[in-house]
Amino acid sequence: MSLTDLIARFDVDDPTFLADPYPVLDELREATSGFRNERTGQWTITRFDDVHATLRDRRLGRSYSHLYTHAALGKPDPDPRWAAFQAHERWSLLCLEPPDHTRIRRLVSKVFTPKAVAAMRPTVQHFADELLAPCRQADSFELLADFAQPYSVAVICSMLGVPRADTRLLLDWSHAIVKMYELSTSDEVREAANTAAGEYIAYTKALIADKRRTPDGLLVSELVQVEDEGDVLTEDEIVSTTMVLLEAGHEATVNTLGNGLRALMHHRDQWRRLVDGEVEPRVAVEELLRYDPPLQLFERWVLEEGVQIAGRQMKLGEEVAMLFGSAQRDPRRFPDASRFDVARGDAAHIGFGGGIHFCVGAPLARLELEIALAGLVRLFPSLSLVSEPAYLPNFVIRGLAAVHVSG
Amino acid sequence: MRVRVDQSLCTGHQMCAIAAPEVFGADDFGNATVLIDGDLPAGMEAAVLRAQGNCPEQAISIDA
Numbered sequence: 001m002s003l004t005d006l007i008a009r010f011d012v013d014d015p016t017f018l019a020d021p022y023p024v025l026d027e028l029r030e031a032t033s034g035f036r037n038e039r040t041g042q043w044t045i046t047r048f049d050d051v052h053a054t055l056r057d058r059r060l061g062r063s064y065s066h067l068y069t070h071a072a073l074g075k076p077d078p079d080p081r082w083a084a085f086q087a088h089e090r091w092s093l094l095c096l097e098p099p100d101h102t103r104i105r106r107l108v109s110k111v112f113t114p115k116a117v118a119a120m121r122p123t124v125q126h127f128a129d130e131l132l133a134p135c136r137q138a139d140s141f142e143l144l145a146d147f148a149q150p151y152s153v154a155v156i157c158s159m160l161g162v163p164r165a166d167t168r169l170l171l172d173w174s175h176a177i178v179k180m181y182e183l184s185t186s187d188e189v190r191e192a193a194n195t196a197a198g199e200y201i202a203y204t205k206a207l208i209a210d211k212r213r214t215p216d217g218l219l220v221s222e223l224v225q226v227e228d229e230g231d232v233l234t235e236d237e238i239v240s241t242t243m244v245l246l247e248a249g250h251e252a253t254v255n256t257l258g259n260g261l262r263a264l265m266h267h268r269d270q271w272r273r274l275v276d277g278e279v280e281p282r283v284a285v286e287e288l289l290r291y292d293p294p295l296q297l298f299e300r301w302v303l304e305e306g307v308q309i310a311g312r313q314m315k316l317g318e319e320v321a322m323l324f325g326s327a328q329r330d331p332r333r334f335p336d337a338s339r340f341d342v343a344r345g346d347a348a349h350i351g352f353g354g355g356i357h358f359c360v361g362a363p364l365a366r367l368e369l370e371i372a373l374a375g376l377v378r379l380f381p382s383l384s385l386v387s388e389p390a391y392l393p394n395f396v397i398r399g400l401a402a403v404h405v406s407g
Numbered sequence: 408m409r410v411r412v413d414q415s416l417c418t419g420h421q422m423c424a425i426a427a428p429e430v431f432g433a434d435d436f437g438n439a440t441v442l443i444d445g446d447l448p449a450g451m452e453a454a455v456l457r458a459q460g461n462c463p464e465q466a467i468s469i470d471a
Contacts, residue, residue, distance in 0.1 A: 056419045358420045
């Protein structure tokens with residue numbers, strides 16, 4: 001097959017590709033270190049070393065608007081129809097670069113510390129026990145809706161200080177919003193994302209007002225109160241920060257657990273190693289994050305002339321798309337890369353990104369995944385799939401629609 | 408208090424430079440360097456402890 005034919009198979013509208021992108025990703029990565037995606041204009045890179053270096057390269061950024069106008073780089077202005085969506089991510093850490101990123105990340109990491117996360121362990125354990133108990137009573141259950149989603153939302157809500165009763169609202173908004181990050185979206189999907197973002201902003205503003213009146217010492221309240229050498233977060237910054245923590249705090253965790261459990265069910269011998277206690281859940285979590293990651297593609301903008309990536313000379317204003325799922329199975333980096341091995345225990349994957357945008361919630365995600373996996377292994381040693389789970393028809397954010405299992 | 412970065416562990420996230428910019432810088436590869444030789448001046452301990460706690464690779468060690 002020619003390289004052109006191979007690149008054509010990287011088709012995010014093709015259901016066969018979306019159901020299992022890895023055969024195409026494996027072939028692409030071996031054929032080329034990078035290719036131009038004509039549909040999106042992105043220079044798309046496939047190999048671990050290049051992705052690893054690009055994540056840390058300060059000549060690229062998640063945004064260019066701190067340095068250049070849209071017009072200066074020959075790009076269209078943001079579509080005014082999606083103003084609420086743009087407002088929602090305007091001050092998100094994921095879309096900021098220094099100096100704003102440095103300032104906000106420093107304040108967020110002041111309250112989102114590994115120590116604070118470690119102190120969450122009993123609470124997280126409690127949520128897992130509480131939600132898994134009814135699953136034991138049932139003949140079968142749906143891992144995502146019955147456990148992973150309410151579990152993950154309960155954890156992030158209790159850390160942020162968001163009422164658990166609002167779980168359904170938050171899930172619906174978040175599911176609608178993250179579709180905006182796909183490579184191929186319809187106006188209908190964009191409209192839904194924008195409406196959700198607008199409602200979510202209004203909700204978050206009310207929540208912040210509430211925390212100003214009645215501080216509770218939890219994360220949103222702390223963001224309102226936090227001061228670092230006289231620096232404070234503005235209202236808009238707190239809104240964006242709260243929303244990104246809530247969104248990132250469960251979408252990725254739920255999908256990692258779903259994708260990971262599917263892999264475990266398809267590799268019965270690996271599940272057995274957990275049940276037999278040969279491999280600790282904490283160790284297996286790293287392989288779940290590597291093998292079928294919930295984020296398949298992440299972008300950076302080139303902010304300077306003269307940048308070379310994956311052997312290609314880049315121009316200022318070009319966009320680089322990093323294929324995480326491909327990089328995580330690069331045999332140059334991981335021995336026997338396509339093998340699912342729960343004992344691999346290699347935590348230096350790029351499942352949490354890298355560089356200044358390295359996932360601020362990584363310690364919380366690891367804790368949640370470890371406790372969830374440990375609970376499932378302990379309570380459901382003979383867990384099996386009731387039916388073959390189907391992936392949602394998205395590429396960037398990879399997750400299953402449902403995972404029906406019986407214990 | 409003295410601070411060290413284990414170069415075999417550091418992969419250049421630069422979280423330490425965000426937490427304590429007076430203490431941590433970057434070499435040409437983006438990996439962390441310690442800007443202060445010897446004992447840290449007073450008042451920097453809290454920021455350095457935060458940098459240590461936030462390091463994703465746990466590459467920072469502190470000698471009392």
